Amino acid sequence: MMLVLGHTNPDCDSLAGSISLSAFLTKRDGKTVTPIMQGEPNAEGLFLLEQAGLACPEIRTSIAGEEVWIIDYSDFNQAPKDARQATIRGIVDHHKLGDFETDEQLEAWIWPCGCSNTIVYNMYKINNIDIDQKVAVMMLGAILSDTVHFNSPTCTQIDIDAAHELAKIAGIDDIDAFVTAQFAAKSDIAAVPSEELILRDLKVYTIGNKDFSIAQIEITNIDLALSRKAELQSELVKYKAEHGYHTALVLLTDITNLNSVALIESEESALVAETLGGTFVDELIDLPNVVSRKKQVLPPLQTQFK
Amino acid sequence: MMLVLGHTNPDCDSLAGSISLSAFLTKRDGKTVTPIMQGEPNAEGLFLLEQAGLACPEIRTSIAGEEVWIIDYSDFNQAPKDARQATIRGIVDHHKLGDFETDEQLEAWIWPCGCSNTIVYNMYKINNIDIDQKVAVMMLGAILSDTVHFNSPTCTQIDIDAAHELAKIAGIDDIDAFVTAQFAAKSDIAAVPSEELILRDLKVYTIGNKDFSIAQIEITNIDLALSRKAELQSELVKYKAEHGYHTALVLLTDITNLNSVALIESEESALVAETLGGTFVDELIDLPNVVSRKKQVLPPLQTQFK
Numbered sequence: 001m002m003l004v005l006g007h008t009n010p011d012c013d014s015l016a017g018s019i020s021l022s023a024f025l026t027k028r029d030g031k032t033v034t035p036i037m038q039g040e041p042n043a044e045g046l047f048l049l050e051q052a053g054l055a056c057p058e059i060r061t062s063i064a065g066e067e068v069w070i071i072d073y074s075d076f077n078q079a080p081k082d083a084r085q086a087t088i089r090g091i092v093d094h095h096k097l098g099d100f101e102t103d104e105q106l107e108a109w110i111w112p113c114g115c116s117n118t119i120v121y122n123m124y125k126i127n128n129i130d131i132d133q134k135v136a137v138m139m140l141g142a143i144l145s146d147t148v149h150f151n152s153p154t155c156t157q158i159d160i161d162a163a164h165e166l167a168k169i170a171g172i173d174d175i176d177a178f179v180t181a182q183f184a185a186k187s188d189i190a191a192v193p194s195e196e197l198i199l200r201d202l203k204v205y206t207i208g209n210k211d212f213s214i215a216q217i218e219i220t221n222i223d224l225a226l227s228r229k230a231e232l233q234s235e236l237v238k239y240k241a242e243h244g245y246h247t248a249l250v251l252l253t254d255i256t257n258l259n260s261v262a263l264i265e266s267e268e269s270a271l272v273a274e275t276l277g278g279t280f281v282d283e284l285i286d287l288p289n290v291v292s293r294k295k296q297v298l299p300p301l302q303t304q305f306k
Numbered sequence: 307m308m309l310v311l312g313h314t315n316p317d318c319d320s321l322a323g324s325i326s327l328s329a330f331l332t333k334r335d336g337k338t339v340t341p342i343m344q345g346e347p348n349a350e351g352l353f354l355l356e357q358a359g360l361a362c363p364e365i366r367t368s369i370a371g372e373e374v375w376i377i378d379y380s381d382f383n384q385a386p387k388d389a390r391q392a393t394i395r396g397i398v399d400h401h402k403l404g405d406f407e408t409d410e411q412l413e414a415w416i417w418p419c420g421c422s423n424t425i426v427y428n429m430y431k432i433n434n435i436d437i438d439q440k441v442a443v444m445m446l447g448a449i450l451s452d453t454v455h456f457n458s459p460t461c462t463q464i465d466i467d468a469a470h471e472l473a474k475i476a477g478i479d480d481i482d483a484f485v486t487a488q489f490a491a492k493s494d495i496a497a498v499p500s501e502e503l504i505l506r507d508l509k510v511y512t513i514g515n516k517d518f519s520i521a522q523i524e525i526t527n528i529d530l531a532l533s534r535k536a537e538l539q540s541e542l543v544k545y546k547a548e549h550g551y552h553t554a555l556v557l558l559t560d561i562t563n564l565n566s567v568a569l570i571e572s573e574e575s576a577l578v579a580e581t582l583g584g585t586f587v588d589e590l591i592d593l594p595n596v597v598s599r600k601k602q603v604l605p606p607l608q609t610q611f612k
Contacts, residue, residue, distance in 0.1 A: 088403075097394075097408040103608055104402055105418035105600075112411035126432050294411075302409060 002033045002089065004069045005060075007078035009202055010037050013116050015045040016142035017071035018057050020120045020135050021092055025069065027129050033069070036060045038080060042200055043192075044145060047185035051178075052137035072116040074098040077204060092119050094154075095294065114159040115146035121162040136169035144179045145186075148218070148255050153295045183255055187219040194231040198239060198250050205298060207305040210246035210267075213239070216293050222254040222261060233263055233283055240265045246305075247272055253291055260287040262297075275304040308339040308395065310375040311366075313384035315508050316343050319422050321351040322448035323377035324363050326426045326441050327398055331375065333435050339375070342366045344386060348506055349498070350451060353491035357484075358443035378422040380404040383510060398425050400460075401600065420465040421452035427468040442475035450485045451492075454524070454561050459601045489561055493525040500537040504545060504556050511604060513611040516552035519545070522599050528560040528567060539569055539589055546571045552611075553578055559597055566593040568603075581610040 004022045006014020018035035025033040035057035041049065049056055064085035074091050075098025076083055088100060090107040094116050111119050117139040124131050131139070143163045147155035150163070163175070172178050189197060202215035219225055225232070232250060240248035247266035254260065262285050266272045270280050276297060278285030290296045310328045312320020324341035331339040341363035347355065355362055370391035380397050381404025382389055394406060396413040400422050417425050423445040430437050437445070449469045453461035456469070469481070478484050495503060508521035525531055531538070538556060546554035553572035560566065568591050572578045576586050582603060584591030596602045 091403075094411065096410050097397075097406055097412055097414065099405075099407055100403055101405055102403040104605075105400065106403055106416060107418055108403065108414050108416035110412060110414035112413055299410075 002031065002067050002069065003036050003060075003063060004033060004071060005036045005038065005063065005080075006071050007073040008038050009200065010039055010041060010045065011072075011201055012042075012045050012048060012138075012145040013142040014072045015041050015057070016048065016138035017092065017116045017120060019054065020117055020131075020139045020142075021069060021071050021123075023132060023135050024120060024124055024127075024129060025090075028127055034058070036063075042186070043188055044141075044182060044186035047182055048138050048141035051141070051182075052134040054134050054138065070100070071120075074100045074110070076100065092116050092123070094119065111158075112156075114152060114155040115143045115162075117142040117146075118156075118159045118162040121166060122158070131166070131169050133170055136166045137172070140166040140170050140172065140175075140178070141182055144175070144182060148253075148258070148291050149179045149183075151255075151258055152292045154292050183218075183220050186255075187221060187224065189217070189219060189224060194228060194235045197225075198232060198235050203293070204245070205301075207302050210305055211243070212247045212249065212301060212305075213243065213245050214249045214251065214293055214297060216251040216253055218253045218255045220254070220256045222252050222257075222259070225252045226261065229263070229284075233265075236263055236265045247301075249297075251287070251290070251293060251297065255291070258289060258291050260290040261285070262287055271304070272301070275300050308337065308373050308375065309342050309366075309369060310339060310377060311342045311344065311369065311386075312377050313379040314344050315506060316345055316347060316351065317378075317507055318348075318351050318354060318444075318451040319448045320378045321347050321363070322354065322444035323398065323422045323426060325360065326423055326437075326445050326448075327375060327377050327429075329438060329441050330426060330430055330433075330435060331396075334433055340364070342369075348492070349494055350447075350488060350492035353488055354444050354447035357447070357488075358440040360440050360444065376406070377426075380406045380416070382406065398422050398429070400425065417464075418462070420458060420461040421449045421468075423448040423452075424462075424465045424468040427472060428464070437472070437475050439476055442472045443478070446472040446476050446478065446481075446484070447488055450481070450488060454559075454564070454597050455485045455489075457561075457564055458598045460598050489524075489526050492561075493527060493530065495523070495525060495530060500534060500541045503531075504538060504541050509599070510551070511607075513608050516611055517549070518553045518555065518607060518611075519549065519551050520555045520557065520599055520603060522557040522559055524559045524561045526560070526562045528558050528563075528565070531558045532567065535569070535590075539571075542569055542571045553607075555603075557593070557596075557599060557603065561597070564595060564597050566596040567591070568593055577610070578607070581606050 004018045006018050022033045022035040037057045061080050063080050064082040067087045067089050069090040071092045088102050093110045204213045250263040252261045273280035273285045310324045312324050328339040328341040343363045343365050367386050369386050370388040373393045373395050375396040377398045394408050399416045504521050510519045556569040558567045579586035579591045
């Protein structure tokens, strides 16, 4: 059986991508391809599943001996622990190229755009394969999420074009209303424990010989998260100590006003803050106009600490 | 300036690919993209350049500080020595995924087909960009070479389809006559020193902790090469000793009758021979129906020595 799986801490692109790419491969290759996830969807993902009327993919964290397609990453640290015992048959991604290697030929579609589902949309189009209405809802939601409704510097024209075509297929006339509801679902963090919040969308990067964890919490009202600052900071201290990282960073990103604030726990907090162009005050820095971890936060850290 | 470069020991796919992908990117992205090669073309490559009426790309072995697209490989051991100081912007390949990693987003088209130029052909087609007649000659020649005129087990239907479309654009009515002349040029080894012959199309693979060099000489008449067996064997002994490899292997592939014979120098010659399904007699093994290094020679070695 062929599986399609996204990364750890699954976001909307991983969730929607496992579904959309499985459906594509099933139609194109004429065999059963099954979406799986490495953990529960977040609130935004659950909103999309509900809007689409689709069930959540099976959750699995072991893939030894399986044939797999990977979506939205290409490095082992975001894969299941036994991924080296699986056979990677394909990759769809929009990030830098990671440390995956294969023993056999594979099929890889890696484009410098804002969302993996934009690439999957183009794979359907290039192969003249129809996208199911429910699948289109998921794909649209993934693009709106990854591009912060086309506002992220990662967003390209092909993301915008794909989203508008997908909205037609999904039967969604008003993208603005759809995204407002989607982002409201994402921002409803009142019931989410702080421990879970700081892990929700967390990625670990090794720069030089130092490990940096960078989590991102995207919400429509940043004060809602800042009202829990002490609690979040205390979880961050605990998390950093447990993993022995050089830096543990949480971006609180205001997806209405397109700004971020960062909580920093680091061996070199002031240097990290300065590298990101902010001043470290009260364990926080302001990051005006920053919404993209990949394009605006990671590159300066890579340059500074390489 | 953006460069496109193929692998060391450039074959027709690397030569044609540096030209065809540069021309594609120049047209698509509206900026100057320049083909380069890591060494002189082989006799088959020179035949294609002459048929197309094109000049040989510039030969360069240093790319530090440059932005590059890579064609026909994805591992540092086939790249210029200073490739880690270059920025990889894109990859087009039809092999397993190697050890390339990048710091930034890139564009990768890696398909499990018989030739990189088949993928480049599809990139033109998907983007509705016209292929120049001269470039089409090169691309057709690359596909015919890599697929041994559609006879290699690496050949897929998309390679065959691309070749026929390219023949139309190239204005070549009789593919059979074209490939006969191309393979005759490739087989004209009388003037090529044995030292050069065993390096002509040589790749090095690390399996477990052992290094295997596998060269391939494709000719229309295998007896022509076997008449120089002693000379080739002696160069092989020298080459293996210089590099300290576990195994140095030369495949002599008869591209008319679709068979190979292998010369083996190895720490474990009998085991290598047995792994490839042959018996080691007189420093040679017969490999009936073997024409593909990638699909028929490398996999059993990987399984045995991993």
